[in-house]
Amino acid sequence: MNKPSIPKGTRDFSPVEMAKRNYIFNTIRSVYALYGFKQIETPAMETLQTLLGKYGEEGDKLLFKVLNSGDYLSKVDKEELLEGNSLHLASKLCEKGLRYDLTVPFARFVVMHRDELQLPFKRYQIQPVWRADRPQKGRYREFYQCDADVVGSDSLLNEVELMQIVDTVFTRFGVRVQIKINNRKILTGIAEYIGEADKIVDITVAIDKLDKIGIDNVNAELAADGLSEEAISKLQPIIAMSGTNEEKLDTISSVLKDSEIGMKGVEELRYILGILKDSDVNNEVQFDITLARGLNYYTGAIFEVKALDVQIGSITGGGRYDNLTGIFGLPGLSGVGISFGADRIFDVLNALDLYPKDAIAGTELLFINFGEAETAYCLPVAAKARKAGIATEIYPDQVKMKKQMTYANNNNIHYVALAGENEIRENKITLKDMQSGDQHLVTADELIEIIKG
DSSP, X not given: OOOOOOOTTOOOOOHHHHHHHHXXXXXXXXXXXXXXXXXXXXXXXXXXXXXXXXXXXXXXXXXXXXXXXSOTTTTSOHHHHHHTOXXXXXXXXXXXXXXXXXXXXXXXXXXXXXXXXXXSEEEEEEEEEEOOOOOBXXXXXXXXXXXXXXXXXXXXXXXXXXXXXXXXXXXXXXXXXXXXEEEHHHHHHHHHHTTOGGGHHHHHHHHTTXXXXXXXXXXXXXXXXXXXXXXXXXXXXXXXXOSXXXXXXXXXXXXXXXXXXXXXXXXXXXXXXXXXXXXXXSSEEEEOTTOOOSTTTOOSEXXXXXXXXXXXXXXXXXXXXXXXXXXXXXXXXXXXXXXXXXXHHHHHHHHTTOOOGGGSOOOOEEEOOOOHHHHHHHHHHHHHHHHTTOOEXXXXXXXXXXXXXXXXXXXXXXXXXXXXXXXXXXXXXXXXXXXXXXXXXXXXXXXXXXXXX
């Protein structure tokens, strides 16, 4: 018989993995709430009308489409079928698709519910998204996003708070990070300054790879994109900029002094970095001119977070965008948001062994089953333990004691409670600490006190 399997690029999560994932989600959720963000959820399926054309051609190909229910072939004539034009057929056979990210559904939500929403609207959303991508290490077809966005406010205080949220979350996780920040307006200003304003996308895509491929390869790529030698040489001192955030801002503002948009970007960054410097952040916030992120989307500040003690890609990212809801006919609603990469954070916490014991603990107390009478004696004690907040099990079957003890060991259960004839006569229970091997004859109240203590 064939063993069942799951689709490529998807995963099962064991109880231990779920405990770890919930620790991540609960930590992020509690910090979002601390800053006044409110949770929403949207359906796994959206209409294709909502999804198509929002992610570019590449994104459209990666949408999972859902066949219409019932007789989905009834609207297609035989000739169309024989032509085999899959894109055309998909539009007739499918009206829905699985969401590709949380941003487009959020935009749709804002437009649909705009009359009920109080602006600025601060929302967070922690849900799975689906992409029909080629699965590879660290790249899944189903994965979770943990987004927070503020829409309907242009204030840079929102950017500051999002950076503080990032700092708080990683401080709670015990992970040392570097928060990188840049501004799309500065990148536009640089493209203007070197005389290649229309090549902004090529320029930023190339310098975004500086860490990975080095300066020579970046320059070669720029030349291949058609940038003049003069433009490339004007770019060199900008890319090579070093020093403190203030020094870098001074350098870039002297370079961009004639670019109105560039200077606006410098001003915004000065404000954000100035406030963060005086606030109590634990992690370094660094102005990084090579940071580009998804270009056609962001219009202001952009951020990315790197873990310092583990080799892994960015673990959080985000930025300011001008026109979230314009795609649905409600123009001019500005917003700023971040997204935590839960799957990568999971790997980082695993690599650094940073999960708190109590976050991933399961059952704390197991009652051994010696028979009907003994179990009847233990049931009220177990109920009392649960009432006190102790995760408690009674072994359901009357089997050999060794088997029950193995069950306790394999499930990392800290305490085992035994009650035989002698214990029942004295109205007590023997409590065994499975880690130290110590055991004591105790009352029900003492049992609770020991475990809680």
